[in-house]
Amino acid sequence: MSEADEPVGADDSLPEDVEAVRRALVEWYEADHREFPWRRTEDPYEILVSEVMSQQTQLSRVVAAWEAFLERWPTTADLAAADRADVVGFWSDHSLGYNNRAKYLHEAAGQIEDEFGGEFPREPDELSELMGVGPYTANAVASFAFNNGDAVVDTNVKRVLYRAFDVPDDDDAFERVAADLMPEGESRVWNNAIMELGGVACEKTPECDGAACPWREWCHAYETGDFTAPDVPTQPAFEGSRRQFRGRIVRTLGEHDELALDELGPRIRVDYAPEGEYGREWLQGLLSDLADDGIVRTSESDGEVVVRLR
Numbered sequence: 001m002s003e004a005d006e007p008v009g010a011d012d013s014l015p016e017d018v019e020a021v022r023r024a025l026v027e028w029y030e031a032d033h034r035e036f037p038w039r040r041t042e043d044p045y046e047i048l049v050s051e052v053m054s055q056q057t058q059l060s061r062v063v064a065a066w067e068a069f070l071e072r073w074p075t076t077a078d079l080a081a082a083d084r085a086d087v088v089g090f091w092s093d094h095s096l097g098y099n100n101r102a103k104y105l106h107e108a109a110g111q112i113e114d115e116f117g118g119e120f121p122r123e124p125d126e127l128s129e130l131m132g133v134g135p136y137t138a139n140a141v142a143s144f145a146f147n148n149g150d151a152v153v154d155t156n157v158k159r160v161l162y163r164a165f166d167v168p169d170d171d172d173a174f175e176r177v178a179a180d181l182m183p184e185g186e187s188r189v190w191n192n193a194i195m196e197l198g199g200v201a202c203e204k205t206p207e208c209d210g211a212a213c214p215w216r217e218w219c220h221a222y223e224t225g226d227f228t229a230p231d232v233p234t235q236p237a238f239e240g241s242r243r244q245f246r247g248r249i250v251r252t253l254g255e256h257d258e259l260a261l262d263e264l265g266p267r268i269r270v271d272y273a274p275e276g277e278y279g280r281e282w283l284q285g286l287l288s289d290l291a292d293d294g295i296v297r298t299s300e301s302d303g304e305v306v307v308r309l310r
């Protein structure tokens with residue numbers, strides 16, 4: 001079997017049903033996400049400006065600067081024709097970090113005009129020829145402007161992959177799993193979605209339930225309760241073991257069609273005893289949280305409570 005024919009789930013780190021993992025993330029992202037104005041444009045120049053500005057500045061502060069910059073220099077031709085001192089002055093006035101970035105952006109606008117006839121190239125390799133545009137930024141512009149990029153692997157994405165799929169802390173492994181996971185030809189939505197996951201759910205202190213993370217049912221960290229990551233060397237503060245037990249319930253139900261309460265209980269805690277401290281009442285408390293989140297469904301069958309994933 002050639003490499004191209006291998007099943008998409010061939011990578012050991014990924015769950016068998018990679019399609020379900022992909023769908024869950026894209027649906028979660030499309031249902032709700034932070035609104036940044038550059039997410040509404042496909043103009044490569046506007047996207048490049050947002051990427052360069054975000055390298056050193058908090059996203060919330062970038063919005064106003066980005067809007068003002070584009071109002072003043074709406075196209076690469078306008079920026080290329082500007083006086084460099086004005087561009088650098090703008091950068092300082094808006095506290096956007098190293099002034100070199102302003103110089104490079106100005107230079108890159110000139111390259112677009114002079115070397116590329118005013119049209120941005122669409123390939124990451126060609127985009128990297130622009131002044132100050134490294135592989136990460138080139139890929140981001142190719143993805144968000146042209147839907148033509150590779151999987152983004154930044155610190156946030158590494159943290160997500162490490163926790164969710166137990167990917168070893170190794171750059172090649174992250175690259176490989178990230179590439180396997182990205183749906184072919186969908187870099188725009190995919191890179192936005194996985195970066196959003198790292199930005200609002202799988203932050204250093206994760207918000208698995210609070211942000212309704214779509215990967216809870218597959219997530220290794222959610223199951224084991226170990227939320228350390230390459231950039232989070234010690235266990236972050238979180239709500240504690242209830243989350244860990246909820247994770248275990250979701251995993252266990254993923255392996256069975258349905259289970260009665262007393263079949264499920266001992267799989268979650270070895271000391272489960274129906275009438276004990278960790279018994280039915282305790283288990284039903286966890287299940288009702290998961291039902292509120294739309295993850296599990298309980299019903300009655302022959303007088304017994306049975307539980308299944310939704």
Ligand code: SF4
Pocket residue numbers: 160163164201202203206207208213214215216219220221222227
């Ligand atoms: S379940 Fe939690 S730890 Fe796992 S990917 Fe989602 S937010 Fe991250």
